[in-house]
Amino acid sequence: xxxxxxxxxxxxxxxxxxxxxxxxxxxxxxxxxxxxxxxxxxxxxxxxxxxxxxxxxxxxxxxxxxxxxxxxxxxxxxxxxxxxxxxxxxxxxxxxxxxxxxxxxxxxxxxxxxxxxxxxxxxxxxxxxxxxxxxxxxxxxxxxxxxxxxxxxxxxxxxxxxxxxxxxxxxxxxxxxxxx
Amino acid sequence: xxxxxxxxxxxxxxxxxxxxxxxxxxxxxxxxxxxxxxxxxxxxxxxxxxxxxxxxxxxxxxxxxxxxxxxxxxxxxxxxxxxxxxxxxxxxxxxxxxxxxxxxxxxxxxxxxxxxxxxxxxxxxxxxxxxxxxxxxxxxxxxxxxxxxxxxxxxxxxxxxxxxxxxxxxxxxxxxxxxx
Numbered sequence: 001x002x003x004x005x006x007x008x009x010x011x012x013x014x015x016x017x018x019x020x021x022x023x024x025x026x027x028x029x030x031x032x033x034x035x036x037x038x039x040x041x042x043x044x045x046x047x048x049x050x051x052x053x054x055x056x057x058x059x060x061x062x063x064x065x066x067x068x069x070x071x072x073x074x075x076x077x078x079x080x081x082x083x084x085x086x087x088x089x090x091x092x093x094x095x096x097x098x099x100x101x102x103x104x105x106x107x108x109x110x111x112x113x114x115x116x117x118x119x120x121x122x123x124x125x126x127x128x129x130x131x132x133x134x135x136x137x138x139x140x141x142x143x144x145x146x147x148x149x150x151x152x153x154x155x156x157x158x159x160x161x162x163x164x165x166x167x168x169x170x171x172x173x174x175x176x177x178x179x180x
Numbered sequence: 181x182x183x184x185x186x187x188x189x190x191x192x193x194x195x196x197x198x199x200x201x202x203x204x205x206x207x208x209x210x211x212x213x214x215x216x217x218x219x220x221x222x223x224x225x226x227x228x229x230x231x232x233x234x235x236x237x238x239x240x241x242x243x244x245x246x247x248x249x250x251x252x253x254x255x256x257x258x259x260x261x262x263x264x265x266x267x268x269x270x271x272x273x274x275x276x277x278x279x280x281x282x283x284x285x286x287x288x289x290x291x292x293x294x295x296x297x298x299x300x301x302x303x304x305x306x307x308x309x310x311x312x313x314x315x316x317x318x319x320x321x322x323x324x325x326x327x328x329x330x331x332x333x334x335x336x337x338x339x340x341x342x343x344x345x346x347x348x349x350x351x352x353x354x355x356x357x358x359x360x
Contacts, residue, residue, distance in 0.1 A: 001250040004243040004321055015195040019218045020202060020296060022195060027245055035319035038199045039246035040220075040296070063184040064294040065207055066219035070181040071294055111342045112292045113299075114244040114251055116200055116220070120342075139215035141184055157355065162291045162300075164344040171351050175337065180360045 003030055006037075014038070042119035046088035047076035047165045049107075049173055050099055051127045056146040057173070058097050059166070063141070071163045072145075072155065076121065085122035094132045097144050102128025107172045112164050121165050123172060149177065183210055186217075194218070222299035226268035227256035227345045229287075229353055230279055231307045236326040237353075238277050239346070243321070251343045252325075252335065256301065265302035274312045277324050282308025287352045292344050301345050303352060329357065 006027040015022035024038045050058040063070050077092040079085055086104060093099050107123045136142070152161070152170050161167050174180045186207040195202035204218045230238040243250050257272040259265055266284060273279050287303040316322070332341070332350050341347050354360045 001241055001243075001323075004241060004250050004323060006243055006245050008245075014197065015202060017194065017202060017204070017218045018216060020220075022197060022200060022202065024197070025245065029319060030321050031318075033318050036198060037245040038197045040200075061181055061184060063181075063186055065186050065188075065205065065217040066296055067291055067294050067298050067300075069291075070184050071291070073294075108339050109342060110344050110347065111247055111249075111251070112344045113297070114247050114253075114343055116246055117293070118247050119293075120247075138211075138213050139209060141210050143181075143184060159288050162289060163294055164290050164292045164348060167290065167348060167351075168344060171347075174360075180354075 005030070009034070038116065040113070040117040040119070042078070042117050043081070044079045044085060045076060045119065045121045046079065046085040046092065046124060047074050047121055047169060048089040048093045048101070048104070048124045048126050049074050049169050050093055050097065050101070050129060051125065052129060052146060056148055057152060058099070059145050059147060060096060060142040061145065071166075072161055073163050073166045074169050076165060086124070089122070089124040089126070093126055095135045095137075096140070096142065098132055098134035099126070099129040100132040101126035102130060107169075107176070110165065110168055123165065123169050125173065125176060149173065149179070185210070189214070218296065220293070220297040220299070222258070222297050223261070224259045224265060225256060225299065225301045226259065226265040226272065226304060227254050227301055227349060228269040228273045228281070228284070228304045228306050229254050229349050230273055230277065230281070230309060231305065232309060232326060236328055237332060238279070239325050239327060240276060240322040241325065251346075252341055253343050253346045254349050256345060266304070269302070269304040269306070273306055275315045275317075276320070276322065278312055278314035279306075279309040280312040281306035282310060287349075287356070290345065290348055303345065303349050305353065305356060329353065329359070
């Protein structure tokens with residue numbers, strides 16, 4: 001696949017937003033053609049599938065302003081500087097829904113925006129949960145729900161779970177539970 | 181879920197890039213807290229799962245500069261002004277891999293970047309393919325491959341298909357083929 005790789009000619013930050021940093025690189029393609037690529041540099045993120053001690057799954061409803069819609073999602077968040085994604089997953093689980101994981105397993109990693117962001121999300125499964133204090137960011141308003149695996153599957157096939165990380169999390173959970 | 185919705189106070193374009201347009205809105209949360217949301221406005225996109233007449237699936241290997249890696253993907257692209265996603269899917273199928281669909285079915289839609297983009301991708305399944313001229317953009321260099329559903333599943337569970345639209349496409353294809 002080496003023959004597909006582009007060569008970077010120049011690379012600069014063209015927009016240093018409060019939340020989004022945009023870079024523009026000039027690249028030379030394997031066919032000699034030159035083009036520009038604009039993209040977001042992202043610190044990476046972690047998502048966690050928390051299984052309660054009675055076999056349900058904890059998700060949140062959250063309004064996402066970029067899309068203008070409420071989404072059903074597993075807890076997730078950006079990695080802080082110096083943090084592993086394992087630590088991010090445990091931290092978000094506590095901050096957003098108030099649980100500490102006795103067991104935290106890596107499932108897979110995904111790239112949600114390969115056209116214009118280097119974002120990578122590591123997906124984890126958490127069990128043996130213990131209560132811990134919730135500590136949300138003040139700009140996060142969310143509603144916590146517990147759903148069974150059957151309920152999650154029904155919502156997925158009914159097109160009610162369109163957030164990619166959450167949908168992929170359910171498939172990997174089905175695989176882990178030997179349902180697919 | 182109405183109680184989760186944020187109220188828009190101001191909305192402005194803060195970065196008009198060549199490819200990426202960034203908006204910043206000031207919002208008031210249901211708890212009265214005010215915050216800023218920065219996000220990409222995206223025209224929407226379509227992805228197509230092309231099934232060959234001998235039951236294989238057509239994918240492409242493409243270098244994605246934002247991530248710095250070659251990805252295995254189903255053909256996809258942004259919607260042109262005035263186009264339906266059904267038309268986008270048929271156009272990308274021809275432009276990128278050289279086939280015209282006798283049958284094109286909508287499967288589902290996904291939101292890949294709910295934190296910072298309004299992007300929505302409609303996923304389609306195409307069959308009864310007829311040869312048509314390839315017409316790639318000059319800044320697209322790609323390699324076309326044909327894989328069986330078993331090969332796709334193996335690569336997926338081996339963490340080799342991390343592009344979210346392609347991974348989700350395989351799950352919906354498995355569902356369509358009554359394998360899950």
